[in-house]
Amino acid sequence: MENFNVELGLLWKKLETWGEYAVLMLPNLLLAILLLIITFKLAGLIRGWLEKFMNRFSHSAALNNLILTLLYIGMLLVGFFIVLNVLNLDRVVVSMLAGVGIVGLALGFAFQDIAANFVSGVIIALRRPFRVGDLIETNDYRGVIQRITLRTIDIRQLTGEEVHLPNKTVFENPLTNFSVYGTRRVDLEVGVSYAEDLEHVQQVVTEALEDVKNRIKEKEIEVMYDAFGDSSINFKARYWITYKKEIDYVSAKSDGIIRIKKAFDANDILIPFPIRTLDFGIKGGEKLTEQLEHLTASMKNGKPLGGNGQAGYE
Known part of the structure; x- marks a missing residue:
C-alpha cells in the first residue's frame, strides 16, 4: 500500500x-x-x-x-x-x-528510372524541342504528339495507335521533328528511256510540277539526273511544299506523280519497263527454232534427252 x-x-x-x-x-x-x-x-x-x-x-x-x-x-x-x-x-x-x-x-536508388524520366521531362519542358500537335519520329515510332507530361510523351501513330514513350528514352535518342519549320521537300524518283532528249524531259517535268498541291512558289523545282540504270536514265524531281499534317505531304507527292505521268503521255516520253534477257543455253550459233525441231523429233522417236537438254544422237 x-x-x-x-x-x-x-x-x-x-x-x-x-x-x-x-x-x-x-x-x-x-x-x-x-x-x-x-x-x-x-x-x-x-x-x-x-x-x-x-x-x-x-x-x-x-x-x-x-x-x-x-x-x-x-x-x-x-x-x-x-x-x-x-x-x-x-x-x-x-x-x-x-x-x-x-x-x-x-x-533515389529505388526509383532511378522514375527520377531519370522526371529530370528528362523537366529538361524537355525547358528546351521545348517539340510541341503538342507536331509530327515526330523517334525510337522507331512515328506519330503526332498528343500530350507532354513530366513522365511520358504520348504520340498517336499515323495508323491510329497511341504510344506512351518515357521521357528518358526520347531525350537520349535521335528525334526528327517534321513540323518544326512548316515546310518539307518532296523527292520523286523517275526513269526515262535512253532514247529521250534529257533536256526536253527536264523542261516537261518542271512545267508539270509548277501547280502541284501546296507547292511553295518561291523555291525552284529541281530536276537532276543521277544514275544510268539498267533500262533507264534515272532522275530526281524535288520541290518544296507547306507542311502542317502528313496528308499535306502525301497529297503533294501523289499529285506530282500524276502530273508527271500525264505530261509524259502528252509528250510521248517513255518510262521503260525493266529489260530481262532469258538464257536458254544455246551454243555454237544454233537457232532456237532448230533446237525446238530437234527436241520435237527426238520426242516423237522416243530418244532420250542429253544432259544439256538437247536430244541424244547415236
Whole structure:
C-alpha cells in the first residue's frame, strides 16, 4: 500500500509538471497555430501571384505546375520548421531533416528510372524541342504528339495507335521533328528511256510540277539526273511544299506523280519497263527454232534427252 502511494505521488508530480509546462507553453502554442495559419495563407497567395507571372513567360503547363508545387511545399516546410522552433522542438527539426535525407537517398536508388524520366521531362519542358500537335519520329515510332507530361510523351501513330514513350528514352535518342519549320521537300524518283532528249524531259517535268498541291512558289523545282540504270536514265524531281499534317505531304507527292505521268503521255516520253534477257543455253550459233525441231523429233522417236537438254544422237 505504501509503494502504491509513492507511485501515485510521483505520477501526480509528473502531471503537475506537465500542467505547469502547458500553461507556460500556451502563449507559444497559440503563436504557433497563428504562424501555421499565416503560412498556409501566405503560401497560397504567393503561389497564385507566381502562377500569373509564370504564365507570361512559360507555356508549359506541366513545368509551371511542377515549379509552383515545389515552391508551395517549400514555403509550407519553412513555416512548419518555424512553428516547431517556437514550440522549443529544435531536436525534432534536426531529426526530421536527417530522416528526410536518408529517405530521399533510399528513394533515389529505388526509383532511378522514375527520377531519370522526371529530370528528362523537366529538361524537355525547358528546351521545348517539340510541341503538342507536331509530327515526330523517334525510337522507331512515328506519330503526332498528343500530350507532354513530366513522365511520358504520348504520340498517336499515323495508323491510329497511341504510344506512351518515357521521357528518358526520347531525350537520349535521335528525334526528327517534321513540323518544326512548316515546310518539307518532296523527292520523286523517275526513269526515262535512253532514247529521250534529257533536256526536253527536264523542261516537261518542271512545267508539270509548277501547280502541284501546296507547292511553295518561291523555291525552284529541281530536276537532276543521277544514275544510268539498267533500262533507264534515272532522275530526281524535288520541290518544296507547306507542311502542317502528313496528308499535306502525301497529297503533294501523289499529285506530282500524276502530273508527271500525264505530261509524259502528252509528250510521248517513255518510262521503260525493266529489260530481262532469258538464257536458254544455246551454243555454237544454233537457232532456237532448230533446237525446238530437234527436241520435237527426238520426242516423237522416243530418244532420250542429253544432259544439256538437247536430244541424244547415236
